[in-house]
Amino acid sequence: MSKEACGDSCCGKPVSGNTPACPACGQAGDIAGGDTVRKMLKPGLAAPFDRYLICRAADCAVVYFHPKGAVFKQEDVAVPVYFKTGAEPVYACYCAGVTRAQVLEAVKKTRATRWSAIIKEITGAVPKCKCEEKNPLGKCCSENAYAAAIAECGVKPAPAKSSGDPLHGVTLEAILIQLVKRHGWRKLGQRIPVRCFLYDPTVKSSLIFLRNTPWARKEVEDWYLRELTQYRP
Numbered sequence: 001m002s003k004e005a006c007g008d009s010c011c012g013k014p015v016s017g018n019t020p021a022c023p024a025c026g027q028a029g030d031i032a033g034g035d036t037v038r039k040m041l042k043p044g045l046a047a048p049f050d051r052y053l054i055c056r057a058a059d060c061a062v063v064y065f066h067p068k069g070a071v072f073k074q075e076d077v078a079v080p081v082y083f084k085t086g087a088e089p090v091y092a093c094y095c096a097g098v099t100r101a102q103v104l105e106a107v108k109k110t111r112a113t114r115w116s117a118i119i120k121e122i123t124g125a126v127p128k129c130k131c132e133e134k135n136p137l138g139k140c141c142s143e144n145a146y147a148a149a150i151a152e153c154g155v156k157p158a159p160a161k162s163s164g165d166p167l168h169g170v171t172l173e174a175i176l177i178q179l180v181k182r183h184g185w186r187k188l189g190q191r192i193p194v195r196c197f198l199y200d201p202t203v204k205s206s207l208i209f210l211r212n213t214p215w216a217r218k219e220v221e222d223w224y225l226r227e228l229t230q231y232r233p
Contacts, residue, residue, distance in 0.1 A: 022055040023071060024062045029053025033173075035207065036138030037064050042078050050204065054137060058085045063136065081136045082145045092149035093119055093141045094134040096127045103149040113150050115142040132172070133211070166225055172217065173207055175224045182227070192219050 019028050034050045041047055049070065055062045063081050064072040074080075079094065080087035090100040096119050106121045107113060116126050131140045167175075179188060180203070189197035194216055196209040210217040 020053055020065075020067045022053070022057065022060060022062050022065055025055060025057045025060040027055060027057045027060070029055055029065065030137070032064060032136075033132070033138050035211070036132055036136075037072070039133035040064075040077050040079065040136050041072060042076060045072065045076055047072070056083060058083060060084075077136060079134075079136065082148065090149075091141075092146045093127075094136075094145065095130050095141060096123050098122050100145075100149040100152065103146065104153050107150070107153045113153075115146055118146075166228060167221060170224075172210060172220075173203065175220060176203055176206055176210070179220065179224060191223070192216060 019031065021028050030053065032052045032054045034047060034052060037047045037052045047064075047070070049066050049068070052064045052066050052070070054064055061073045062071055063074055063077050063084070064070075074084055074087075080089060080091065082091050082100070092098050092100045092103040093115075098119060102122050103118055106118045110117065110121055112118060112121070120126055129140065132138050135141050135145065137144055183191075185197055185201040189201070194209065194213075196206040210220060
């Protein structure tokens with residue numbers, strides 16, 4: 001599957017190593033960020049932890065869980081989780097609201113498999129990636145939900161093409177941590193004078209602000225991009 005993605009910074013790599021097991025089925029969970037879980041849950045449900053686990057077992061009712069006892073099932077999640085049995089509709093791209101059935105029809109029509117080509121065929125445009133808050137995994141749909149749809153269609157994927165977006169595969173969290181490591185919170189606050197950088201700054205509070213403030217996020221990403229060549233090994 002091509003590593004082409006939605007053109008944003010949400011395509012994280014899976015976490016390796018042992019993780020706690022789902023309390024319902026015993027399958028080891030995948031890591032999910034707390035911000036993603038909070039975006040996914042229905043109103044009124046609290047998710048205070050920074051990290052959760054996702055149960056990927058198709059027939060298990062549990063979606064998210066935490067070793068300290070928190071458990072959230074499909075009925076607690078605001079969108080159908082594509083890899084769970086009975087999900088309806090089965091999404092292939094959460095950002096664009098495109099279903100697996102639509103992808104299969106578009107692939108059949110065009111014989112293309114690239115994410116951008118198929119999504120554009122269906123919707124007329126390539127959407128801005130918001131997978132961190134719209135995909136239950138908090139990762140780019142092109143590498144999980146969309147990949148599952150392509151695997152089902154039986155068409156051999158086109159040769160992979162590298163993304164032209166320098167932010168592809170780089171999360172906002174990774175960008176922020178890198179800038180803090182290089183310059184410190186004080187310099188960030190001097191250059192981008194927002195409250196989350198100036199007063200009791202933390203990565204968590206800053207990410208919440210940046211994800212909800214497009215101009216500030218752009219300032220941070222542009223700063224990172226300007227330094228990309230300079231700091232590249």
